[in-house]
Amino acid sequence: MNVITCYKIVPDDQDIIVRDDRTLGLEKAELEIGQYDLPAIEAGMQVVADAGGKVSALSVGPKLLENSKLKKGVLSRGPADLYLVVDDSLAEADTHQTARTLAAAIQKIGDADLVLCGEGSSDLYAQQVGPQLGELLGMANINAVSKITVEGDKVIVERTLEDEVEVLEVSLPAVISVTTDIVQPRIPSMKEVLSAGKKPVTQWSLADIGLADNPQTMETINTLAPELAERKQIIIEGDSEEAVNELWENLRQELQ
């Protein structure tokens, strides 16, 4: 079984600053592997642990993907090799561009039985790339999967819905987007980090995967933090009856 897990490099959201004009400051934010993509990588490792085969990791994006720490970060979590498509035009890629690039790379890698994605990217969280990728590759395509069991040339997947768990049989090859509760991602050990440095990394340009022409289909006008609600700044101290009444009165007036 050849598994390809896709991941995105994103800024650490804890260190993103919201400026006064509501724009986002990313200068202080370290780059990291998308938090929703780590479970997909681990799920891939579980699949090959059960059914045999190999996990390859794949990412597309600007030059920052080449950072050795980020490359080791992915490979120390288990994948046998890594494929990168690097082009600075992908820095602000929309979901379609990303899906097209991933699809072209997956076709070039060849022989994929199972492609895994996270449920969405942890920066934009459009939840679009997985489904578009399945469509572009012409593979069976399903999202919100919380369990994968391999059975011969099929996989049995579970989707946790509001009141029930949907169990589906999916023929391979397939593109599956997994939820974060599918499996707890590992914390790499010292030896996994050391061996990661020795694993093969293949890097392609857009031309290498035959995608020299990959235009943006959407234009981002702006990315702004939500407007902050004005706080009343009323502080009532103590637990006396008057204080409770005052609190109640304030709440009542607000809700009227």
Add this chain to the structure above:
Amino acid sequence: MSADKYEVIIIGGGPSGLAAAYKLAQAGVEVVLVERGDYCGSKNLSGGVFYTRVLDQLIPGFWEEAPVERYITNYVTTLMDKEDYFNLDYKGQALSKPPYNAFSVLRAKFDRWLAEKAEDAGVMLVNEIKVEKVLKEGNKVTGIVAGDEEMLADVVIAADGINSFIAQEAGLRGPIKPEHLAVGAKALIELPREKIEDRFRLTGNEGTAYAMLGEASHGVAGGAFLYTNIDSLSIGVVLRLDDLVKSGAKPAEVLDDLLEHPMVAPLVKDGKMVEYGAHLTAEGGLHMVPQQLVADGFIMVGDAAGFTINSGLVIRGMDLAVGSGIAAAEAIIEAKEKNDFSAASLNSYKRRLDESFVMKDLKTYAKAPIFMENDRLYKSYSKLANDIFGKVYNHDLTPKELLLKTALKALKENNLSIFDLARDGFKGVRAL
């Protein structure tokens, strides 16, 4: 459990560990460097003034590519009273020319760069792993333990900083004495670079470093520092632990008061505090360097070996760290040729240190910590200097007296004798 084996494992990715790693990898030695931080430099508070000549030996022309802030051309020593101050201001043009004497650095950037250089040279870098102990066979160090993993090496280098429990565990260092430790409280204040250049009279990438004594530390043994980065200022206080406990002062309050002092306030005005924190630093100089710096299969470098100098005017650590890292690497390269990693063989490290500026400077300044144990330095002399100059310049229509008489009076008012002054002066000149 089978354990992998490497030639050298280095614990800690600061300047000492990285310098050793870089030098070893360049010589084709197989090196693993284990750093507990998310990246090298991530555990670091702000930065420091780095006397970089030794780094130029390791990486010639490093400043062309390294994320250094400003080359320090201006050195100011401040004797601070509660509201008054007395500055000794030095600017040297030679300090503004390559290979440069010292740079201000922000370590989160700088260490990270050095780690990338080391990786490019072939060092295998492992982040986010905490080494818990060393593996031993008798007295011989054979590897490290992290979590449930073991890893073996011909030589383990302890580069894990001032609190090096690895050195303690290897049996080479006891607990550090409180008088050899100081608490540093530090803030990083952002200011536009033009403002910094105006306020500190700097041209281009020139930089200033202040050493402040007296009221700057609330009279607690230690002092304060301020230096310029490209678009921020690093300011902090260093308070000797034993005296700090005795005085009951709180480091954060001492730093807050310093920021409001009439000398400092206009320099930091309108700045935005972006980092604030505290850290333990070493003050002991040669006195805290252990007798033995090596064991079978083991070497300690940098702060872990106690290589720091605080002369009152200059605080040094990073240069000694890099110097010791290079010496350790050279000793290991020689030991590898003989295939003998015993303490006796690795002890060429000690000889290399003795021959280098590291030990020579530590010996030169050996008396500084004892000299600086003197209370008068922190509590009396800054006030004395300010009293004397106050009287010289203040024309309040009372008859003036000659400088000598003014000085003697000021001494008396500060409960000092001319003998104290002479003795401390003599000691100071000898120790510094």
